Amino acid sequence: MDVRPGDILQMKKPHPCGSKEFLVLRSGMDFKIRCQGCGREVMVPRLKCEKNIKKILRENIQDEH
Numbered sequence: 001m002d003v004r005p006g007d008i009l010q011m012k013k014p015h016p017c018g019s020k021e022f023l024v025l026r027s028g029m030d031f032k033i034r035c036q037g038c039g040r041e042v043m044v045p046r047l048k049c050e051k052n053i054k055k056i057l058r059e060n061i062q063d064e065h
């Protein structure tokens with residue numbers, strides 16, 4: 001899955017604060033993401049994170065399949 005810093009991830013499972021949207025700060029083996037509801041930053045293993053992604057929200061998507 002193509003996840004880039006700056007993307008907003010819409011998750012299947014919400015953060016405890018209720019928000020389902022997370023901003024990607026860093027990608028790699030682990031993703032560093034920031035909850036858009038409470039602002040908390042978390043490191044999540046890539047695989048675990050990808051399983052939880054419902055949708056990637058990105059401005060100016062040109063290459064969506």
Ligand SMILES: [Zn+2]
Pocket residue numbers: 015016017018019035036037038039040
């Ligand atoms: Zn939160």
